Amino acid sequence: MIEVKHLTKAYKGRIVVDDLSFNVATGESVALWGPNGAGKTTVIRCILGLISHQGHITVAGFDTKRDSTAARSLIGYVPQEPALYGALTINETLALSCRLRNLSLDLVSETADLLNLAEPGRKRVADLSGGMRQRLAIGISLLADPLILLLDEPTSSLDLDTQRQTAALLQSLKRPGRAFVLTSHRVQEVEMLTDHVIALDAGRKVGECTSKAFTSTWGIQSWLNVTLPPHQAAPAQTRLEAAGYQSQQYGRGVLLQVSAKEKADALTFLHNARFDVLDFEVWR
Amino acid sequence: MTIRIVSFTGSNRTPPRNYPPVVIASKVIQEARRDWWFWTYAGGFALLAAAITVTATQHRTLTSSGGFGRALASLIALVQLVITLMSLTLGARQLSSERESKTLVFLLTHPVSRTQVLLGTFAGHVAAMSASVLLGFGVAGVFSALRGNPIDPGLLLRLTALSCLLVAATVAIGVLVSTLVQRGSAALGVAISVWFCMVFLGDLGLMGATVATQLPTETLFAAALLNPVEAFRLATVISLEGSLDALGPAGTYAVDTFGRGVAALAILVLGLWTAVPLALSVQVFQRRDQA
Known part of the structure; x- marks a missing residue:
């Protein structure tokens, strides 16, 4: 064609x-x-x-x-x-x-x-x-x-x-x-x-x-969309960047680029840093 | 918001026959009808035409019985100044602003040729501008009648027809500018410069050159014909049976040499000023990347 x-x-x-x-x-x-x-x-x-x-x-x-x-x-x-x-x-x-x-x-x-x-x-x-x-x-x-x-x-x-x-x-x-x-x-x-x-x-x-x-x-990566309380989005993104995650503030939280195996690690990192993960979604 | 998931099957109906330049011209007219700039121009022209008519018909003795009165002379001058500016700038704005807003891509992704897009755009502008001329002269005609000193409708119609020829020539030049200059603002600037040269510098330059170099009258006439605005003036003054004094030495020479056929010559020149820039525009438009 x-x-x-x-x-x-x-x-x-x-x-x-x-x-x-x-x-x-x-x-x-x-x-x-x-x-x-x-x-x-x-x-x-x-x-x-x-x-x-x-x-x-x-x-x-x-x-x-x-x-x-x-x-x-x-x-x-x-x-x-x-x-x-x-x-x-x-x-x-x-x-x-x-x-x-x-x-x-x-x-x-x-x-x-x-x-x-x-x-x-x-x-x-x-x-x-x-x-x-x-x-x-x-x-x-x-x-x-x-x-x-x-x-x-x-x-x-x-x-x-x-x-x-x-x-x-x-x-x-x-x-x-x-x-x-x-x-x-x-x-x-x-x-x-x-x-x-x-x-x-x-x-x-x-x-x-x-x-x-x-x-x-x-070797395509996924996007992890994490919903946080509004006041936590900016500090969470700063902490994620410092930890080496490629991320951006997005909607009511942050959007991270992660490999398939890193998804849980990123969520654990946010939890341990005392951020309140309200919801998350994986996009590919 | 929800979107229904659809199964689109299209249509097998017998297609109507539309000619793309006509469709595009209709689109340009539709846009002009909603364009603030167009109505500002058209309204301004109509207002000026009305004001000129009222002023010129205040003293009946100053309006000659031959029909070529102050009102018509002033309307010719108005066309030379205002309509030329309107046509040039609208023509120059069209393609370049379509290129900037990427609506040109919308047109060119349809099964239409670039020549059709260009000719349709040209025709649409000429039609919109001619409507604006008709509006202005209509207002002038009504006002002159209301003042009890009506302009001869036949003369007004001839002036309208000749003005439409000038519109076609200047829109064609504007379209050429818009194909050559990529940015809309730059195209507008070039169009205004061209207008200034045609309306003011052309006339003054010719006079200056005559004085400085003692140009022979025939050369002066040929040089005047190189300017579409001068060609329009020549055609209108002769066609409307005006005073040859208004034409200066070049006009007098032309009438002496060509007789009344000089009007036809001037109209031919206006036709060339339409055809040549359009042909050049098509060439440039076809060769350049349009996205």
Whole structure:
């Protein structure tokens, strides 16, 4: 469905994607995984024909340099932070996308209904929350029932609750024949939404594996979200950092990056330091 | 907030036929209708047009029976100053601000070509600005009628049509600026500089050059035609049967040489000032990375 051959992209002499090749078969879900700056978003932009590049990309046989319009007609795209027209309402935005794709305007109300956007349909996009905007972006990407969904870190700008809801929504969109390409640095999302993982670093492919073997192959760590009384969050984070844990204040407590075997140790450390652990949750 | 898990199957309905430039132009008009800046510009133009008409029609004796009165002359000057500024800045703001706000990516991830996006944006702005011109001249026409000294509707229509040509040329130049300059604020600055050169420096520079270098009249005429604002002035004065004195030596030479065909020549120049910047914009827009 998607063939990327020797893709190279440089910005002002700095190579951000370096001789990358991979294929995505019909119905396959592939994650481009890597840290910020790995080149994930650049690959997506090249597939969409937004930026010039060296190498060849074909989407269902359409060369994205020569037939980028035909290639894009098969693609639904969900960006990291949806950039939509603030002055337009939800319904107007969906209608605009329908018109640009020559789709029936009946899809506006259908899509709004399906994504719980019917009630605020007359709200301007500028007045929507981040989660609602992302749902709208997902709705737009689905209007043409595309064969390919390109998801560029679709949950990274959302709060935790909305992240989980959006990931569940995206999972429900998988169907036979539809290919997914997801860029993410969130392990849970990669495992949940994809079958195959391509790891990128500094624009180069540094490995690939199935998503089942993902955590063991790459020694992935988990996130431990610990809920504490509000006044204890800052001192707890300071103590954890001093003890060598990578942590940050988060919500009503702290968020720590730990290996699978360290989870209990971190909780014991907090308990021994006389912090009142009210609750905890493990994210992967 | 809860999200229902959905099974999205899409639609198999017969698709309607929409032409992307028309869709994008409609979107630009829709946005303009809700844009505070656009209404400030349009309202300002309408107010000025009304004020000029009221002032010019105060003394009936100063409005010639030939139709090319003070009111029309003042409206032409107003178009040269205000409409040119509005069109240039709105044109220059569009693509660069879309690039900054990343809404350009929204458009370009749809199955539309870059040329279609650019032409749709151009057409939308020309339509919105032309509506603004119609509003202003409509107000001027109503006020002149209320003052008991109505401007000839035929002349007003011709002035409107010629003003729309100037709008098309200056929006095209604005769009070219927005394709060349990446940042919105910089594009706005360049657009204002271009406006200043076209409206003030062009005229003064030409006069200065004539005095300093004793430019032959035909060269002066050719140089005047290089400026779309001057071409507009030439076309309107000739088309509205105005006094040739208003055109200076270059205009008199043009009328002597080309007769009334000079209006057609000036309109052709305005057409070129639309087509050439648009063609250049398409070239630049297609080559540059847009994300």
